[in-house]
Amino acid sequence: MDGRASDLPRFRFDRTVPDDGYCWWYVDVLSDDGKLGLTIIAFIGNVFSPYYAWARRKGPADPHAFPAMNVVLYGHGHKRWALTERRRDALSRDATSLAIGPSQMRWEGDALVVEFDERTMPVPGRIKGSVRLTPSGETPQIFALDAGGRHMWWPIAPASRAQVTLEHPNVSFSGDAYFDMNFGARPLEADFDWWNWSRAPTSRGACVLYDVIRLDGSRQVLALDIGRDGSVRDVDTPPLAPLPPGTIWRMPRETRADAGGAPKVLKTFEDTPFYTRSEIATRLLGEDVRAMHESLSMPQFTKRWVQMLLPFRMPRRFV
Structure with missing residues (x-):
C-alpha cells in the first residue's frame, strides 16, 4: 500500500484548508432493521459546488467562502x-466543534454529536434532528x-x-x-477520474474499500480490515465485481468482493449523472455483509450541463 502518513496531526475541526482545497467530515448510519439510513457531510470548500468551481476558474478561491452541510x-x-x-x-470552528449556519458537529466527551436544521431541496421542506455517534476506537492511520x-x-x-433522533420528520x-474525513490541496477533478468506495460492518469491526483511478491512469486500491479498537490490517485486494448502473442516469458502478461473491444492489439512495450512493449486499472477509x-x-x-443542473439541488444562501 502506498501513501500512509502517520505523522499528520490528530483529528481537529480547525485544520488549515488552503486556497482551491477542501476538507469534509462524513457520517453515515444504517438502521438495525435495514429500513432507514442517514448521511451527513460537513464541507469547507464544497467539492461538488458549481459556485466554488466557477470561483476557481477566476483564480485561487478561498474554500472558507463555500461551506455547506449535506444532510x-x-x-x-x-x-x-x-x-x-x-x-x-x-462558518465557525475550533478544535472540537464546527458550525455551518444552523447546523453543527462537536465532540461531547467520547461521542460525536451532530445537530442539524436544514431546508430540503428540490422538494421544499425541513430536516431537523441530531445524531450521537459513539466510536469504539480511533484509527490512527491517514492515507x-x-x-x-x-x-x-x-x-x-x-x-x-x-x-438518530429527528423532529422533522418524527422518526x-x-x-x-x-465517521471519516477527507482533505486536499487541489480540486478533486484536478487529479481523479473515478472512484468506488464502500464500508461494511463485520464481526471484527469494519471492512473499508477505497478504489481510485487517477487522471494519469494509475490505480490505487486500499482494502482495510479495521478492528473495533481502531487497529488496521491490510488485506489482499478483492477482485472486481460488477454492479448494475444507476437506474435513472445509468451511471456505471462497480465494487470489489470475495472471489465467487455476487454483490447486488439493495437500495439506490442517490442516482445522479456523476454520483451514486447505494446499499449493497456483498461478501467480504468471508462474511455476508451489507455495505x-x-x-x-x-x-x-465537470460537464457543463451537469454544472448547470446542480444549483437546483444545492442552492447558495447569499445572506
Missing part, C-alpha cells in the same frame, strides 16, 4: 435531501489517495454505533455508523 435521510416515505451552501460568515499526497483520507471511526433509529457504497465520476461532474 440526507433515506427510507420509504421519509426521503429528505438538504445541501445549502453558505457564506464565509456562516494518501494520490501519489503526491495532495488528497488525504482518514477513516477515523469506521466501526461505530449511533442514535428515530439506531444502527451501525461510520454503504458510492461511485463518483469526476469527468461527468
Whole structure:
C-alpha cells in the first residue's frame, strides 16, 4: 500500500484548508432493521459546488467562502435531501466543534454529536434532528489517495454505533455508523477520474474499500480490515465485481468482493449523472455483509450541463 502518513496531526475541526482545497467530515448510519439510513457531510470548500468551481476558474478561491452541510435521510416515505451552501460568515470552528449556519458537529466527551436544521431541496421542506455517534476506537492511520499526497483520507471511526433522533420528520433509529474525513490541496477533478468506495460492518469491526483511478491512469486500491479498537490490517485486494448502473442516469458502478461473491444492489439512495450512493449486499472477509457504497465520476461532474443542473439541488444562501 502506498501513501500512509502517520505523522499528520490528530483529528481537529480547525485544520488549515488552503486556497482551491477542501476538507469534509462524513457520517453515515444504517438502521438495525435495514429500513432507514442517514448521511451527513460537513464541507469547507464544497467539492461538488458549481459556485466554488466557477470561483476557481477566476483564480485561487478561498474554500472558507463555500461551506455547506449535506444532510440526507433515506427510507420509504421519509426521503429528505438538504445541501445549502453558505457564506464565509456562516462558518465557525475550533478544535472540537464546527458550525455551518444552523447546523453543527462537536465532540461531547467520547461521542460525536451532530445537530442539524436544514431546508430540503428540490422538494421544499425541513430536516431537523441530531445524531450521537459513539466510536469504539480511533484509527490512527491517514492515507494518501494520490501519489503526491495532495488528497488525504482518514477513516477515523469506521466501526461505530449511533442514535438518530429527528423532529422533522418524527422518526428515530439506531444502527451501525461510520465517521471519516477527507482533505486536499487541489480540486478533486484536478487529479481523479473515478472512484468506488464502500464500508461494511463485520464481526471484527469494519471492512473499508477505497478504489481510485487517477487522471494519469494509475490505480490505487486500499482494502482495510479495521478492528473495533481502531487497529488496521491490510488485506489482499478483492477482485472486481460488477454492479448494475444507476437506474435513472445509468451511471456505471462497480465494487470489489470475495472471489465467487455476487454483490447486488439493495437500495439506490442517490442516482445522479456523476454520483451514486447505494446499499449493497456483498461478501467480504468471508462474511455476508451489507455495505454503504458510492461511485463518483469526476469527468461527468465537470460537464457543463451537469454544472448547470446542480444549483437546483444545492442552492447558495447569499445572506
